[in-house]
Amino acid sequence: TGRTHSVFAPSPRCNFGPKGTLKKIQNDEELIVIQDPSSQRLHWNAPPSNILIIRKPGLSTLPEFQILVVKLLKRRLNVFVASSDRAQVPFDSDADLKESFERCIPFDQKDDLNKIDLVICLGGDGTLLHASSVFQKNCPPVLSFSMGSLGFLTPFDFQFHDKILDEALSGKVAVLLRTRLKCTIIKGGLNNLSPSDTPDLSSQTSETSTSSDVDDALNLALNEVVIDRGPNPYLSNIDLYINDKFITKVQGDGLIISTPTGSTAYGMAAGASMVHPSVPAMVLCPICPHSLSFRPIVVPAGIDLTVKVAEDARLTAWLSVDGRNRLELLQNDSVKMTTSIHPVPCICRFDQVGDWFQSLADILHWNIRKPQLSFD
Amino acid sequence: TGRTHSVFAPSPRCNFGPKGTLKKIQNDEELIVIQDPSSQRLHWNAPPSNILIIRKPGLSTLPEFQILVVKLLKRRLNVFVASSDRAQVPFDSDADLKESFERCIPFDQKDDLNKIDLVICLGGDGTLLHASSVFQKNCPPVLSFSMGSLGFLTPFDFQFHDKILDEALSGKVAVLLRTRLKCTIIKGGLNNLSPSDTPDLSSQTSETSTSSDVDDALNLALNEVVIDRGPNPYLSNIDLYINDKFITKVQGDGLIISTPTGSTAYGMAAGASMVHPSVPAMVLCPICPHSLSFRPIVVPAGIDLTVKVAEDARLTAWLSVDGRNRLELLQNDSVKMTTSIHPVPCICRFDQVGDWFQSLADILHWNIRKPQLSFD
Amino acid sequence: TGRTHSVFAPSPRCNFGPKGTLKKIQNDEELIVIQDPSSQRLHWNAPPSNILIIRKPGLSTLPEFQILVVKLLKRRLNVFVASSDRAQVPFDSDADLKESFERCIPFDQKDDLNKIDLVICLGGDGTLLHASSVFQKNCPPVLSFSMGSLGFLTPFDFQFHDKILDEALSGKVAVLLRTRLKCTIIKGGLNNLSPSDTPDLSSQTSETSTSSDVDDALNLALNEVVIDRGPNPYLSNIDLYINDKFITKVQGDGLIISTPTGSTAYGMAAGASMVHPSVPAMVLCPICPHSLSFRPIVVPAGIDLTVKVAEDARLTAWLSVDGRNRLELLQNDSVKMTTSIHPVPCICRFDQVGDWFQSLADILHWNIRKPQLSFD
Amino acid sequence: TGRTHSVFAPSPRCNFGPKGTLKKIQNDEELIVIQDPSSQRLHWNAPPSNILIIRKPGLSTLPEFQILVVKLLKRRLNVFVASSDRAQVPFDSDADLKESFERCIPFDQKDDLNKIDLVICLGGDGTLLHASSVFQKNCPPVLSFSMGSLGFLTPFDFQFHDKILDEALSGKVAVLLRTRLKCTIIKGGLNNLSPSDTPDLSSQTSETSTSSDVDDALNLALNEVVIDRGPNPYLSNIDLYINDKFITKVQGDGLIISTPTGSTAYGMAAGASMVHPSVPAMVLCPICPHSLSFRPIVVPAGIDLTVKVAEDARLTAWLSVDGRNRLELLQNDSVKMTTSIHPVPCICRFDQVGDWFQSLADILHWNIRKPQLSFD
Structure with a gap:
């Protein structure tokens, strides 16, 4: 139906509430993947x-x-x-x-x-x-x-x-x-990092269909998702995957996964560049990383990120979404994040x-x- | 024609050399504004x-x-x-x-x-x-x-x-x-910062049609365009305009306007976040700015940037493109930059x-x- | 007796254990305030x-x-x-x-x-x-x-x-x-920020004489003292005093007060410059500060620092010394820090x-x- | 004569102009190496x-x-x-x-x-x-x-x-x-990096006695000495020595050697921590370094720094003192810096x-x- 998953992020749904929508641009038949943001007007x-x-x-x-x-x-x-x-x-x-x-x-x-x-x-x-x-x-x-x-x-x-x-x-x-980040928690036993979990593609309702999901009140972040050490002295064995491929261990106080909107909030405090909200991107920003070479990075909005507490981690980690709903992540728990279709x-x-x-x-x-x- | 100027940058030309092109995706009638980068394959x-x-x-x-x-x-x-x-x-x-x-x-x-x-x-x-x-x-x-x-x-x-x-x-x-940055130098007398100069939109040849353009050898940057103090002790009265609107004075050693590709080169050394090359963006990164609040910013690839040496500036500035072709910018000279249609x-x-x-x-x-x- | 408090920090005691001391330099009568560190040899x-x-x-x-x-x-x-x-x-x-x-x-x-x-x-x-x-x-x-x-x-x-x-x-x-940081906690009712509490000056035993002091196990930090938000979402109303004079509120995730030794540990991760351990200094380094202008600062080792949770703070803060002994700081609690005489x-x-x-x-x-x- | 070279920097001369001096502290016989800065009063x-x-x-x-x-x-x-x-x-x-x-x-x-x-x-x-x-x-x-x-x-x-x-x-x-930095240029043929050149120790007049010295107008820096690429595209083969021992190559735009006073000027713009002027230290701060791990460092004021353009360097470098007197450094030229006895x-x-x-x-x-x- 003209909606696709893309490196540029999923094409957002364009009905907002019962009556709001985007003003159609001239060429009605055009199957636009992403309308130019600067021409978006409320209708x-x-x-x-x-x-x-x-x-x-x-x-x-x-x-x-x-x-x-x-x-x-x-x-x-x-x-x-x-x-x-x-x-x-x-x-x-x-x-x-x-x-x-x-x-x-x-x-x-x-x-x-x-x-x-x-x-x-x-x-x-x-x-x-x-x-x-x-x-x-x-x-x-x-x-x-x-x-x-x-x-x-x-x-x-x-x-x-x-x-x-x-x-x-x-x-x-x-x-x-x-844009908002959709954040799904998978408790324990994430046996396979490449499950058939592309919820944004299938249908709107799938976003909260899994019982293991975090509850409705907190799974979309307008600013950022934070995985941090909480009251522990440091992060232990936290692994970052991008499109299900292992990228690096996260060592330090935590990791911020931020929308462009959030890049001027906590992300800025942690040293990220400020990203204009029309750029289809996410910002990965470590908090007090042990390695001087783990600098903030800006990645395409459509990428799938997974942060996992390793099975043999000595400590747990803590999740929060837009600064609320702190939740403890135990060994083997994962958090999957990508850009939501609901801006x-x-x-x-x-x-x-x-x-x-x-x-x-x-x-x-x-x-x-x-x-x-x-x-x- | 299917080609438009967008906040996401101009839609790139997709013929590369005499024979290279992008593999057409299935839906042939679809007028794609921007094809998903991850599906781009050589043909x-x-x-x-x-x-x-x-x-x-x-x-x-x-x-x-x-x-x-x-x-x-x-x-x-x-x-x-x-x-x-x-x-x-x-x-x-x-x-x-x-x-x-x-x-x-x-x-x-x-x-x-x-x-x-x-x-x-x-x-x-x-x-x-x-x-x-x-x-x-x-x-x-x-x-x-x-x-x-x-x-x-x-x-x-x-x-x-x-x-x-x-x-x-x-x-x-x-x-x-x-993506590359197209860089046009306008010597002196930039009377009007909003001329009808949207060269990327009209046609391919327009890119170098103006005699005031910098010569062909250096007007496309794969890494970055740098405006710096050169041998002067500091920058004097350098103004930054975005979409022809004054944004800020640049005070310090210089300003880097970088592609995502360049964000891991000079931009990284100057403190910018590293930006994945599939993100349609430019990075503005000051070099040793006087103000602690002038941090690197990531803006949409389709924005028009202008850097101007003010008429009453006491010093000149220097331009370089991908580290080459240093050129002195005199009072009243401007450099206009945006993403090129030629990646x-x-x-x-x-x-x-x-x-x-x-x-x-x-x-x-x-x-x-x-x-x-x-x-x- | 030749021992003074100084901006350069208190003159350290020079007997280490029952038998260790510093090799006396030639001029025996010289009342050295601070011996040149590079001539210090074990005796x-x-x-x-x-x-x-x-x-x-x-x-x-x-x-x-x-x-x-x-x-x-x-x-x-x-x-x-x-x-x-x-x-x-x-x-x-x-x-x-x-x-x-x-x-x-x-x-x-x-x-x-x-x-x-x-x-x-x-x-x-x-x-x-x-x-x-x-x-x-x-x-x-x-x-x-x-x-x-x-x-x-x-x-x-x-x-x-x-x-x-x-x-x-x-x-x-x-x-x-x-050098180590001496850290004294004053629970509640710090009515007067200028008490006659210069414990390092009086005698060696005074360091732990007050019952309100943090217990012996944690009052000297070799790396750093950290006051942070702990499990709270942010710091609320934390005030920094230097030599009993109010300097600024600390807004963000926390504040690291580090020795030069600690400047290459947590301080480095938080963005501080690395300080050679022979420099008589302390490093104040905010963690993810809200203000871009609150950058790390290096101050003389002999200065008295106080961090206070304001009486009307909505949240508490947490203290840790060398990454251990996390302790909650309630409203009106203060932590006083300066360089110890016991390196x-x-x-x-x-x-x-x-x-x-x-x-x-x-x-x-x-x-x-x-x-x-x-x-x- | 009570004046010594120290890791804390040379003991400064305490006569300022024909009549100014520091107020003698009580103990007249005390041979003070470094008087506590906070007790220094004009007399x-x-x-x-x-x-x-x-x-x-x-x-x-x-x-x-x-x-x-x-x-x-x-x-x-x-x-x-x-x-x-x-x-x-x-x-x-x-x-x-x-x-x-x-x-x-x-x-x-x-x-x-x-x-x-x-x-x-x-x-x-x-x-x-x-x-x-x-x-x-x-x-x-x-x-x-x-x-x-x-x-x-x-x-x-x-x-x-x-x-x-x-x-x-x-x-x-x-x-x-x-404090000020004394800066001596040694043109060519620095055959031996450990000559008997400890000018601050011998006598006051030795500071400018060598004909190869930079002229009187620029050899003391209140803010900083900068070695940078000047109009060259980058630094080539610049070596940093500390106490005549090779430490690292400097790759990037340049290196700032700053007093604490200068740490709030150019040093701050380049990312250095701000250092209180009573801390006896120098700040080494790279400008846009190629390596993410070359961070600003704070070293004792009495250390001898040498920056040398290697014999086989493809490019020259440029020196400036407090932003003035730009001077080209050729292959084999060296600059020696340490804290001056003349604050x-x-x-x-x-x-x-x-x-x-x-x-x-x-x-x-x-x-x-x-x-x-x-x-x-």
């Missing part, structure tokens, strides 16, 4: 009606949250919020506001997952990571407001929310498909390329120093 | 007959060079060699060998460029760089023997040359299209992915340390 | 008689261990060994060997600590770390055999043990005083400077590549 | 009377320069200025100011070198480098005002110049002796330790991010 098959708001907990995002709820209700949209947000919000005896919040629908992570047309994030990069963790398969388009803090994932300023909402709800905005479609401010370089300049304090004056 | 439209041998100068490669010439002549192939190689080779009063060499054709870089079906390199990575510099537009398939030294670009062991020649001449071997098709030993990781392990001494024995 | 006040052997557990070091025991007994020395070594060693029905081992004295870490004149290590760098952990105050001279593995701490080849023993037992060999005196092969550069070249594979041949 | 043998002002060229420092000249003249001090400063300064028809400047003495770099009691710098770090280049042997105490820009070398704010001048002229201020005594704002960490925090934007608020 609504039908007007979006169900909006989920995810906000950073605490008081700091409360004022904007209240404004946003009222504005969306006025647009006759169905507003889903976390039940905790619905209950705990204080209304200062503001009857109208109270009534508004009573019209909000408490989001049920089991039943409402396929109802959401658009997600709006209020807060730092953590809110997008949370959205990603909620939508572990198909993810609706996401609109992210930064609320003051600098981040690579939250391009919009709440100050202009009216105009931004207009544009996002009418579609035609640029969309960046942020997170993020609405861009300008376009894919410009947004990222703008964030880079802001966050790294580039251009802060004024050019030196010439001598007179 | 000969007609049996190859004209072979160019490029060898490392000096005595070290002479024995294998003589063997190869004789073997190729026996296969009734036309053997092109550098005229210096033809003349200077000593034959130790071996009449047969002498006669063989007299049958070799001295390679004329002007007239014979489009006659060569296959290039065979004998020597280190430098021989492939030389081949790339010779074939500045369309480049025939290249078969590289390493002659003992370790390198990322020379996968084959001469010991098995008979079998390797059989396979390469019959086609169906895996081919890695190593260098390199015949693989196993496949794209496996070859590279094998080189990585060999060159970086991975796996040299035996796994630690468990305690008894 | 025995009386012939050494009590030798402790520390070996790497397992079978690999057993043959040399047996040889060494027999040789030392023949020299009429008292040989102390770990009781486990004495009991578990198999003697293959070798009656003489059995009798020899029965003459060995089981080392009692409480009672025999001050009896040992010389320590001999058989094994990798780990054996010297173990020796350092045993002698937490005054440490006798140490002679280290490498047993095949490469290491910075084990300069001698067992093959030449007879000659080496002759020289070491007669004194006059060069000695490198490897580990290591017998050199050639001299302080030469030994280290030899190890550097061996371990980092310097000089493996033959110089490139000139063209002919 | 005037007689009231200072001759002040040299060095300012950054251009208009930016002119107002403060004029104020300073008038203030110093009012204190009845002799004010030396560059003749260019004396001539070119515009006075806007201010007769008093004009008269003041006529009382300034044009500084003659040959005749007045030994008359200056105190140097005052106005401008960035470059002004201190200039002062260092002027006083190539004995250097008087230096007081540096930063004039707005951030720098490690210019601790004082001009706003408080009255108070600062009072303190500096009365002495007793803390002084940091910034630059810099007046501190608070003290040695505090000043540096303050600069570090300011320049690297430490502490800019507010601590994260705790959740409510």
